[in-house]
Amino acid sequence: MKTMSTLLPETDSEDELPPGWEERVTADGSVYYADHTCKGTQWTHPRTGKAKRVSPNLPFGWRKSVSPDGAVTYEEITSGRISSTDPRLAFPVELSGNLRQRFDGSSTGMHVLHGLDLTGRVAVITGANSGIGFETAKSLALHGCSVVLACRDRVRGTNAVAAIKSDRPSAQVEFLPLDLTCFKSIRTFAETFLESYKKLHILILNAAVFGISHSVTTAGFETMFQTNHLGHFYLVKLLEPTLTVSAPARVVVLSSESHRFSYLSSSNISEDRLSCPSASNYVSMFAYNDTKLCNVLFSNELDRRLVARGVRSNAVHPGNMVSSNLSRYYWLYRLLFALVRPFT
Numbered sequence: 029m030k031t032m033s034t035l036l037p038e039t040d041s042e043d044e045l046p047p048g049w050e051e052r053v054t055a056d057g058s059v060y061y062a063d064h065t066c067k068g069t070q071w072t073h074p075r076t077g078k079a080k081r082v083s084p085n086l087p088f089g090w091r092k093s094v095s096p097d098g099a100v101t102y103e104e105i106t107s108g109r110i111s112s113t114d115p116r117l118a119f120p121v122e123l124s125g126n127l128r129q130r131f132d133g134s135s136t137g138m139h140v141l142h143g144l145d146l147t148g149r150v151a152v153i154t155g156a157n158s159g160i161g162f163e164t165a166k167s168l169a170l171h172g173c174s175v176v177l178a179c180r181d182r183v184r185g186t187n188a189v190a191a192i193k194s195d196r197p198s199a200q201v202e203f204l205p206l207d208l209t210c211f212k213s214i215r216t217f218a219e220t221f222l223e224s225y226k227k228l229h230i231l232i233l234n235a236a237v238f239g240i241s242h243s244v245t246t247a248g249f250e251t252m253f254q255t256n257h258l259g260h261f262y263l264v265k266l267l268e269p270t271l272t273v274s275a276p277a278r279v280v281v282l283s284s285e286s287h288r289f290s291y292l293s294s295s296n297i298s299e300d301r302l303s304c305p306s307a308s309n310y311v312s313m314f315a316y317n318d319t320k321l322c323n324v325l326f327s328n329e330l331d332r333r334l335v336a337r338g339v340r341s342n343a344v345h346p347g348n349m350v351s352s353n354l355s356r357y358y359w360l361y362r363l364l365f366a367l368v369r370p371f372t
Contacts, residue, residue: 043073045074087145088143088145090103090105090145137163141168148172150229157185158188170196170199176204204217222267236319250310253302256320272338277340281341283344284345328341
């Protein structure tokens with residue numbers, strides 16, 4: 029049997045336990061320390077005085093076994109390595125009264141999910157064939173999550189699935205067509221998804237357009253408004269029952285700094301203001317700002333309505349000028365993004 033010391037890099041000497049001490053984990057991820065000499069336990073490290081937590085779930089690829097006599101062991105499935113030490117202890121988080129940033133602009137989705145096992149979870153991500161959506165889908169799939177890429181372009185969606193499977197052929201990932209400018213397509217997507225999946229734990233509303241000329245969908249709404257907000261709103265309503273029966277579940281709405289520059293208010297909001305009917309009154313940047321404000325307000329209200337049923341909604345800002353296809357519709361925006369990105 030190999031011990032955890034053969035699986036993990038050496039830690040700082042300050043964090044080493046005194047002789048006779050052992051580090052253990054409760055079912056909910058709280059780390060505690062057992063003193064075999066004095067037959068006592070405590071929540072803080074005997075040398076540093078710091079408290080720690082780990083994920084309540086085992087890392088991806090590990091399983092726990094309990095023998096008839098109560099002995100607990102952990103097996104890394106791919107290699108067959110056995111350890112008597114809980115592998116979650118490789119990824120502790122120090123508890124502190126002061127808020128400390130764990131990730132920065134160089135962090136990736138793989139960094140954020142490091143150590144998590146998402147086996148059994150199901151996620152849907154709109155606009156997942158490139159950029160932020162693709163990297164999110166890839167990170168979730170490589171940590172055991174079943175991921176559905178909801179995209180308009182069938183070729184790009186299929187290629188994105190192939191790219192993820194090239195990293196891990198066993199990844200549970202598939203493409204389903206979704207065109208947010210068409211309510212029939214949204215309804216068909218939801219029906220097709222529910223035929224194959226009975227649970228939905230993560231719904232990420234990532235798809236968006238920016239810098240497009242004025243146009244109107246078949247339903248009569250301005251295209252950017254329907255794509256960025258109204259289509260997602262309808263999708264959530266169709267999948268809401270599945271989210272609630274899958275609780276705990278969450279909805280993630282991709283937001284932007286642009287919501288700060290919207291001129292929408294309770295005194296001027298109207299259907300024509302949200303969905304501009306004529307090209308002469310349409311300004312693409314203003315329309316985008318309004319849709320991003322709608323995203324934030326929608327997420328806040330959705331969270332208020334569903335929190336009691338175990339579903340949380342969060343509007344998350346991924347950062348300014350991140351590398352994505354958002355600026356693809358106008359060369360000037362592509363140039364602006366490229367010039368400004370190094371300074372953000």
